[in-house]
Amino acid sequence: MRNLNAQTWAGVIILLFGVLILIQSFFYSYSSNLGPGPGMFPLWLSGILILLSIMHIVKSIKKEGGKLPRLLPKGNDLRKLLKILSALVGFTLLIPFVGFTIAGFIFLFILLSGEYKWYSNAMISIGVTALMFWVFNGLLSVPLPVNYFGF
Amino acid sequence: MNSLIQLLNGFETALTWWNLLYCLIGVSIGMLVGVMPGLGPTAGTAILLPITFGLEPVSAIIMLSGIFYGAMYGGTVTSVLINTPGEAASVITCIDGHQMAKQGRAGTALGIAAIGSFIGGTFAIIGLAFIGPPLANFALKFGPPEFFALMLLGLMMLLGLMGQSLLKGLIAAVIGLILSMVGMDPVSGTVRFSFHQLELMNGFDFVIIAMGLFGVSEILMGAENRSDSEKIPKIKGLLPKKDEWGPALKSIARGTGIGFFLGLIPGANAVIASLVSYSAEKKFAKNPSRFGKGAIEGVAGPETANNAYSGAALIPLFTLGLPSSPTVAVLLGAFIMHGLTPGPALFQDNANFVWAVIASMFIGNLLLLVMNLPLAGVWAKIALIPYKLLFPLILILSMVGAYSVNNSLWDVGTMIVFGVLGYFLKKLDFPLAPIVLTFVLGKSIESSFLQSLTISQDGFFIFFTRPISSVLIMITLLIIILSIFSGIKKKRSYLANDVEI
Incomplete structure (x- = not known):
């Protein structure tokens, strides 16, 4: 079939x-x-x-025989797609245990890996996560999930 | 005259420093969203909606509508400079705008687009201020049957005007309606389709669905075929030549009319407005062969039209509670979230609020004019931020946004699921706009339908015996018949494109 x-x-x-x-x-x-x-x-x-x-x-x-839309991309693009998806799911599953800051850092680090050198990647990821934590927790008073240590 | 006094009162609220600030933030984000390919106004508004929870309703709506009309300005910049439309309504601007840039006239293209946008946008808001109140007054007479007929009409217009097949559009619309039924039933209070899940009892949140379907799915689509942008040409000389003013202003006038008219029609969208304006300009031109080779009318007309459209599109929202495009649907979601019900009563019950928002749009358009005329080059640089850096930031912001709606991870998961769903639906050419439109209207459609039947003496015939609703139903039926039988299909492929990004 x-x-x-x-x-x-x-x-x-x-x-x-x-x-x-x-x-x-x-x-x-x-x-x-x-x-x-x-x-x-x-x-x-x-x-x-x-x-x-x-x-x-x-x-x-x-309509058979016509062009079928290719549902999933191939090769590199597919790998990228799966990387994004697993990062999304991973973030959601991880956050109750490790808190927003660590889950967010891992999330960004994974998505930026391969695009930037590891040290600039780490700096971007830490910077963005910290900034977002500050904006949401501090400015907008949206309590983000935190870990045992309170961050 | 009454409107004028109330408008002045509105300015009083809109001109407080914090509302000015929110207006500025809103239009800046709108510009950003418009400039960045891969993030459209719908996704942008949806992602930022949760952030406005803590704000006053007035400030929140001022900011969110700023994003909505600001994005129309922003899309132009990248269309002209790097031949990549930042959002769908500026696709047509690429044709002549980028040609102008190649001839070293990028500044002129951006200048006339900004002037046209300002004129179109401002006229549309004046229209909103003066047509809005009488229309709302008229609509106050509407009962449930009229509202049901009206929503049905809006929906059929959307499906009829859309690029994709009618069948797929209908399927999407029904799915949206079914999704809206999850949770408490508006009439009897019965909990439906919760499948014994506590989280489902309250139904789905509109923001979550919109962020998933438009935001996340867009990013997933972006995993493939994304090329990095080219170098930006220099911008100099913002004003057109002397002999170009005449034709350019005429196209701006036509664009304003076309955009405004289409904004009033539920189901039309900014893309249609700019397309119709472009073909009108081509017809009116003495020498149509110039089009495609950098004709200034080809930039002035469409850019004016999409801005006039976005102002006018707020008229059905403010007066009837009827969203005409997904972005307006997100705005409707924002209204509801802040405890306001758009519709005929809004002008009476929340007069201060409405007029402050309208006043803020005048201010916002002025701010955008300033941002675009001297500062166009700055925005163009922003378009060069690499996508590989941008998309993780957008994703994490969406997830935090989704979380903050109810402080629950369930919503984050739901958003991801809808993101994946939206990805596949897009790949299969199912339109997403009907899903969010019927979802946001679902509860009102159902309750107005049920209420109509309850007050009716003779069942379904109530929709035909009341004059207004029967006219609306007749038009609806006409559209259905037309879209099935006539050559509309051919024309539709011309309007095509997934317009909702």
């Missing part, structure tokens, strides 16, 4: 999402004493979404 293209897959995923919402919306009442209830809108919308996604799937299969 290699010739099922990316558009078709997107359609299938949207279809499944629509079905999930449809099933879920049966749990909410369609009408209430006052008139229409909380279940009405989701039911109709998910129905429409299912219909639209089926139309999309049909259209995408018919």
